[in-house]
Amino acid sequence: MCGIVGYTGSRQAYPVILKGLKRLEYRGYDSSGVALLKDGELNVYKKKGKVAELEESMIGKNIDAQIGIGHTRWATHGEPSDRNAHPHSSASGKLAMIHNGIIENYALIKQDLVNKGYSFKSDTDTEVLLNFIEDIQQNNNSTLEEAVRIALKRVTGAYCILLIEQDNPDTIIAARKGSPLVIGIGKGEHFLASDASPIIEYTKEVVYVNDYELAIVKPDELILKNLGNEKITPYITKLDMELAAIEKGGYDHFMIKEIFEQPSTIFDCLRGRLDAKEGVIRMSGVDKHIDQLINANRIMILACGTSWHAGLIAEYIIEELCRIPVEVEYASEFRYRNPIVNKGDVIIAISQSGETADTLVALEKAKENGAFIFGVVNAVGSSIARISNAGAYTHAGPEIGVASTKAFTGQLAVLMMVALNIAKHKGTVSDERYKSLLLELEEVPEKVTAILKNAEDIKIIAEKYKNASDFLFLGRGYNFPVALEGALKLKEISYIHAEGYPAAEMKHGPIALVDENLPVVFIATKDVYHEKIVSNMQEIKARKGKIISIVTEGDMISPGLSNDYFAIPPADELIAPILTVIPLQLLSYYVGIAKGIDVDKPRNLAKSVTVE
Ligand code: G6P
DSSP states (O other), X not given: OOEEEEEESSSOHHHHHHHHHHHTGGGOOSEEEEEEEETTEEEEEEEESOHHHHHXXXXXXXXXXXXXXXXXXXXXSSOSSTTTXXXXXXXXXXXXXXXXXXXXXXXXXXXXHHHXXXXXXXXXXXXXXXXXXXXXXXXXXXXXXXXXXXXXHHXXXXXXXXXXXXXXXXXXXXXXXXXXXXXXXXXSOEEEESSSTTTTTTOSEEEEOOTTEEEEEXXXXXXXXXXXXXXXXXXXXXXXXXXXXXXXXXXXXXXXXXXXXXXXXXXHHHTTTEETTTTEEOOHHXXXXXXXXXXXXXXXXXXXHHXXXXXXXXXHHHHXXXXXXXXXXXXXXXXXXXXXXXXXXXXXXXXXXXXXXXXHHHHHHHHHTTOEEEEEESSTTOHHHHHOSEEEEOOOXXXXXXXXXXXXXXXXXXXXXXXXXXXXXXXXXXXXXXXXXXXXHHHHHHHHHHHHHTHHHHHHHHHHHTXXXXXXXXEOGXXXXXXXXXXXXXXXXXXXXXXXXXXXXXXXXXXXXXXXXXXXEEEOOSSTTHHHHHHHHHHHHHTXXXXXXXXXXXXXXXXXXXXXXXXXXXXXXXXXXXXXXXXXXXXXXXXXXXXXXXXXXXXXXXXXXXXX
């Protein structure tokens, strides 16, 4: 959460920072601000609201500077306001700092500083850390770099911080632990950001800064050190990302662009890995560690949000195909309890961003206990990708809309290939089933295209139900987690209360909610549970609930029970979730739009949750 950008070089810093902040707004949009330094004058401008509001407020201001830092905030300590917006200025006014993360022991540090006579302009943990740094700098008569190093040894929590100093005309000091930082290397200039999107149009050479590293960044020089003041050689990697991938490309919103990209993102995910004709799946992350994977005593899947839903589907698939016991857990729960993790356990971590704080810390804990970590990650080079022992990227490209869509279907495609690969090596799937699933998987991009051709039908359904105050989503088997995902999507971007349930469970509570005002979405595709779910539809119909169903083309029964239905191409039940989720993504998008909600930036949310 929170996006940070920094620039030092010969260009005007403000336009670079502003554009960068717009790209990072998915990380938070409660307030934003910039600090610009020129000829010993350090100007800080900040504004509550989205980056566009900061931009407007900057008209007529002095923006001439070749060095600066900027921040877009997702509020943790202190309400969204101008006062709590970053950058923060130190007590002397000589330092400005931005921060992504949470300083957990800030209250103790603050108390010490208050005792020393400090007062604070904001409610943030960031201002506390900044004044702590300045206090050390003044007391020890040390450089800013030294003061930062000393301070960071005393703080607990997560941070990526960037600082500039009035008396230091061209240097940014940066440090990270737990929150991401990428440094782009240009000719006589450097760019710093939470991810590569603000950097990509200037340079493709980047350094991913690791935890407990500190960077001293000048136009012509990048020095990396650890907190023990030892120099580290920066490891430069080449970005494999195009500018077009992070722009809207003619669509109204990133979310709808990303929904419509799915035929090609799923194709990219399968490409070079799946060869249905030859009957093989090639995944180097799996192939190199196949013994570890097929001999796993148990697989634990750790994830959050939508990625957790992908994990639930993977549980069903892996147990079915590989006969390995699977447990799926919220990373946030796992990290704080005393879980049993043994050598020989395999942990599958699922994450779009690769930066979710809870998932990252849960993995560190599992790794300490000797587990083998297999990462299913979208963001290349991200922290979770780097902490994993092996893994497979989803190759969905940058996902910018806050509600995850194409990353989810990419996760399902990868997890399906991983399961098939293990099952094949383990001998727990028949040749016939294996081949038919490979063929089915290969056909997914085409089937998704067919579903998207009828997107307008979902728009009509969305218009009809946009004013409902609650929704119920019901599914069975592989489609039960899809029901959870459908409900989450709708909540996220339409602010309508929605619940997902296994269809059979509705009799244990949710059925009490059913009346003529409640839309109930059934994921009722043809599978072994079909007759059962048809009975559940009857039960809802008898109580006058409004049924919206996702059915298989050619189904003669479910549409007759439904007020509205949407048909998708037939698919094996293991593959079906990649298809059934698409109309639900569209439903939430169109309801959100019909209600006038900014679907790419729904209230209170952030795409990358880098705080716990
Ligand atoms: C946030 C996002 C969700 C995402 C979840 C987990 O809540 O809004 O879309 O599913 O974080 O994120 P990850 O990047 O780990 O998949």
